[in-house]
């Protein structure tokens with residue numbers, strides 16, 4: 001199937017999707033800049049990413065051509081995304097109602113596309129819809145009337161500060177929330193820390209209101225107002241969501257599958273190995289010294305994991321997964337920071353110690369920990 005997709009006012013891309021409908025897609029366009037050779041034209045660069053959980057493979061191809069004023073575009077792909085499971089019923093009803101009130105459905109599609117993919121706020125979308133309605137009354141061509149100028153177009157999240165703050169549910173002393181805070185700082189995404197307490201008290205992670213956000217009753221969790229209040233919990237899942245959605249320049253999350261897999265592998269190891277082992281060591285050290293066998297087991301296992309990390313850091317030129325600072329470093333750092341609690345002596349792991357000192361110096365890390373220090 002070929003879907004024509006309006007990516008901005010100036011670009012058009014065709015995405016070919018193999019048989020079967022993708023359930024989740026995302027599309028981004030590199031910002032287009034004035035073309036110095038043509039003066040009035042635009043430099044066209046398109047990145048199309050289709051992420052899918054469909055069982056059949058998806059193939060993509062993209063083409064671009066100059067915008068022709070007045071062009072209207074159909075947008076079936078948008079609907080595929082919009083009406084996927086990620087879409088709430090409420091939103092779906094609202095959007096289809098909106099569509100039916102306009103003659104030129106394609107321009108509504110374009111606007112909604114912008115809303116869905118680029119973080120255009122509900123309020124701004126409403127403003128644009130009102131503008132559309134006005135212009136439609138005057139008989140104007142809607143396809144060209146409502147779009148932002150290209151340089152200001154935010155499909156690629158070039159201006160993160162325009163995003164609405166993401167809510168981060170965290171705990172001042174819990175390492176897992178800081179992973180998310182560091183990533184948000186790295187990406188320059190505004191966020192609000194909502195500090196939770198442990199237990200089932202009124203502000204506790206096991207209280208009913210928080211269980212509605214994370215049924216597992218643990219921090220971290222996020223709610224993203226730029227994406228219909230999309231909610232994610234489990235630190236690793238949150239890192240991957242934020243990187244997939246907002247690190248479109250691939251600073252911390254490379255585009256190459258193999259590199260992603262290596263990073264994923266180290267994130268998974270952190271979450272299933274270092275975190276639980278070190279966390280249990282902490283527990284037996286701090287709260288239950290009646291079980292020396294359990295304490296010894298977890299301290300030993302935690303130290304074994306640090307040996308694995310030590311070896312890896314000795315071979316990667318200073319970073320956990322690849323040759324560069326990535327999501328994997330972000331996942332490991334907050335636990336390494338508190339290694340001493342679990343009787344891990346970092347001086348026995350010189351590469352880990354050197355790496356942790358360098359990570360601590362990053363601006364993002366300092367800012368993320370500012371509320372803690």
Ligand SMILES: N[C@@H](CCC(=O)N[C@@H](CS)C(=O)NCC(=O)O)C(=O)O
Pocket residue numbers: 171173174175176177198199205217218219220233234235236271275
């Ligand atoms: N696998 C989870 C672990 C989350 C976790 O254990 N969070 C701790 C704080 S760092 C927590 O909320 N503990 C509260 C509890 O266990 O009740 C993740 O990586 O997000």
